[in-house]
Amino acid sequence: MPDQPRVQLRAVSKTFASVVALQGVDFDLKPGQVHALVGENGAGKSTLMRILAGQMSADHGRLVFEGAQSDLTGSAAGFHEGVGFVEQEGGLIAELSGAENLLLAVPSGAVADRRRAGRTITELAERFGGAIDPHLPVRQLAVGQRQRLEILIVMARGAQVLVLDEPTAALGTDEAVALGEIIRKFAAEGGSVVYISHKLGEVIRLADRITVMRRGRVVGSHESGTVTVEQLATEMVGQVVAKESEVGQEELLEVALGVRAVATTGTETKRICAVKGMVAPAPLPGEAALKGLDLDVHAGEIVGVAGVVGSGQTTLAEVLAGFIRPQGGSMVREGKDFAAYIPENRHRDAVALDLSLVDNLLLHSHRRRTFTQAGLWFNGDRVREHVVSLLDDSHVRYGHPDQPMRALSGGNQQKAVVGRELEEAPLLVVAHNPFRGLDVRAISEVRDALLQAAADGAGVVMISPDLDELRQIAHRIVVMFDGRIVGEISPDDQDAERLGQLMGGVA
């Protein structure tokens, strides 16, 4: 019965604290099918798939898997053998080798035979394409290799369902193509694939069926040929109640569709920052050091920095922010020696979750003379007034300025960070993956803040692995590879081949 669904999820509901994540969701998956699940962040895609994979229990709902019924609620739910969930963050343990990760996923008795596990990986890699050393620690592999390894491990487990969460977010073009091939081969052998993404163009190319989710519900499901990108975007964003936001329906749709928000400028303005031959050590394992990087930033422009994750983007951001002392090269800049910095990892680098909004937003301005008496004690009233107006200006939705940062949603946290960083009219702004994890509305608000900063004369460096994001708001895009800038493209340039070569270091 090839047309019978392999997976049937029925009436799945889930609530976190007071937030409804899923509300009566039905979902079908057939053998040999590539089924895309689209929707903005927070729509409930990942939650649904975690429940399918048995990582989380549902409040209501049941699952029919290959004809076998099971309850998804309470302790009845458990780790599901047949489903392999490849998450965005990566489910492999970076310190262990591929073979060891395989052994953890597919135990083979009391003895852990690393050599045999390594052979299994090599064989699978030959079958589906791409070579991986199974005995290297995972952290020494490139991002694309890691992802492929994780998919191979899922296959080695004998799972019939492969779930991929935003798999191309961190990949270069070549690697994305290779990934597409593996997915096709897996489906051709009868496997089923769920492909979570918000990149609508990609989804239409790759998927057989597309299901759209919004706010915990399924709002549409289509065969791939029967639907346009515009239709999908409208379903994803939904109807906006005018009062709810200052951002209009049209703008949200533009963001969802990736319409360009700026014109390409050709005019040279004042140079804000000139980096020449920069050499600097990487701040994290798995990130590249800078090996002679050149970059100019001018007033009023947004420079997009593209490239495969791990090409030295974090190093560049932290050098510009003044956190890493360069080992060589030069950096000449206007004004102060540091930049407004919106880090990629918000919880680790940008906010203190346990501290109040006031404490978090005072990070730079606590030095202002007007807020303190003799620079020693705070003037409570002025500080409070300032923070409240800053929060309001940044469109942060909050209950009380004394509540801890933890109580805010990700989008509001990010808006607070952006507001704080941009408040003192900086000359240089560094935004590393600023839209990561945000929904369309928050993206459009953060985007507007960055555009405004550029319009006010700042030079903005926006780093993102997502080329579509950069195309929306960057005036020009430079491509990074292994600690260097290897080329520059115009945002209008659709030459995918050249871009892929640049990102892969073939320049």
Next chain:
Amino acid sequence: METFEAVMNSSVRLMIPLLLAALGELISERAGVMNIGLEGYMTAGAFTAFAVAVGGWGLAPAILLAAVAASLVAGVMAIGAVWLRGNAILVGFALFVMLPGLANFLYVQQNNQGATPKLHLISIPGLDDIPLIGRALFAQNVFYWMAIVLCVVVYLLFSRTQAGLTVTATGHEPETVRKRGRSPRMVQTMALLACGALAGLGGASLSLGAVGSYQPNIVDGRGLIVIAIVILGRWSVPGAVAGAFLIALLDALKLRVTQGSDIPVQLLGALPWVVVILMLVASTRMHSHAPRTLTQ
């Protein structure tokens, strides 16, 4: 040459308690639990072994019960830090303070100050005649041979078995272990119990082997030294052996040096601790096998 032989011999003897406890701490740290309370486990082992042996129950039960008693203490750590999610550092510190206090209290209160039966040397005929190192390596008490066997067992545990791999994985990423359908808490509990048993043996080797009795504060900070040994040994068995031997060698030399010169013995008491600090500084340069949950 005679001096060398004597120093080797006493180094190996002094190494035994450190090595046994280090094997235990190695397992628990690999599982992602830092045990400040190791001192407490060792004390529990030392006192139990002493009490049972002096009570006339025989040496084998003394050793066995030492391991059991220390495991029970480790069980308190498991309940407090793993199951009830208490602060692991403070729970460990509480045990660090409480158990030496409890053992000293019971010792003083019971007023039972006999000596334990002497342990026989077990030697391998032929090999113990090797000049210089023969007696040190092949004629030692039962704890030495236990330590040798346990070193091999723990080494194989981590290099060859699924259980060892799961323990390592738990130390790096408990969440991934959970997603694979196994309970990280259970893994950590088992690792702690094993750690307790090994540390208990280490304690017993102090009271039964090295001292031949109990004395207040018998462990005297060795639990802390062991933690440093494990860190410097990069969470590996050969590293633990090397670290334990290094500290023991310093101890042995200390005894020698003070006999033959006027360097004050009190000042040399600080030496192992200075070495421990230097070891920790040196170990920050190498993070290869460090369990991720402990380095964050």
Next chain:
Amino acid sequence: MTLVRDGVETPDAEVPESVASVEGPGFAGRLLTLAVTIGACILVLVAVLEAVDVDPVLAWNSIWNSTFGSTRNFSETLVRATPLLLVALTLVPSLRAGLYNIGAPGQLAAGALAATWLALHLGGQPQAVSLVVCGVSAAATGAIVAAIPGWLKAQFGVNEIITTLAMNFIVISVIGWLLNGPFKGNYANLPQSDLVPDNSTLPILIPGTRAHYGILIALAFVPLLWALDRSVVGYRLRVFGANQQLTRQAHISRRRYLIGLMAFGGVGAGLSGWMQVVTIDRQLYPTVADPVGYAGLFVALLGGLTAVGSVVAAFILGALLHGGDGLQVGANVSPEIVQVVLGLILLAYAIHRGRSATREISIQKRRLPWRRSKR
């Protein structure tokens, strides 16, 4: 993705109110926990005492008599509480930042050493000079001994718990050597220094007892901590404690604050050492730190990392420690049992509150200058 840390995706539109009202237990709730904790500890203790055939009632009576039985006993409680309070109050800022300075015994002994040495050389000076010089030097010495682990952590990332504990053994060894050699007193063949001259002792607070003005010095740290919360430095410490990565963005020197916090934690211990030798024992001996031990840290933790809480906890533990001495006399119970009590209390506390919770509550509960309403 947004809140991967919690494993939960939160729709942007809704702020989960239940999360917003994260608050520690109220005063009544904390009192209740305290009561339960004490009850559990007493049960374990009674079991231990029964095991060695000691009548718990007799033991309790001798604790009670030796604690509150008379003015003299009350003042002895004050004497025991003073160093605990000093150590606790200076440890509070670093504990709030998640730094565990377990080196109080070593810092105390180092302070005592400095104070003894100076007091012996300042015999002819006015009392005020001797007091100030000895006190300040002892505080500075304690701070330096505590700053070394701080520097090691800032420079090499070495775990401060192990290094502060190691420093205890090092300082005690050095003092042991000094007292057997250059520092040995003339009176007896024991590892003790000479008696310090009269001009170096702190005045007595309650006539006829040993209770001295040191308790006032300790209490002076209470308003200091109160002021810290409202100050710019206090704000930076809060940021440092909540997320050290943020110090880069705020252009605060992580290194300076780390070493500073650790050093401040040694000030109280150094001062305690000074008071112990110049006022209580009048001479230095190797086990000078034993009466205090780690109890100062316990006081800070049990006091919920607040100044007022520490004062209350210091008096309770001070009474307990003094009562432990009374046990030996009154019920023939060896005083090691007090270590068991301290361990039990800490165990109960540690299980009750995880690391993050400790910090969160200590942050939430403090009244900051811009805080308006009770939430």
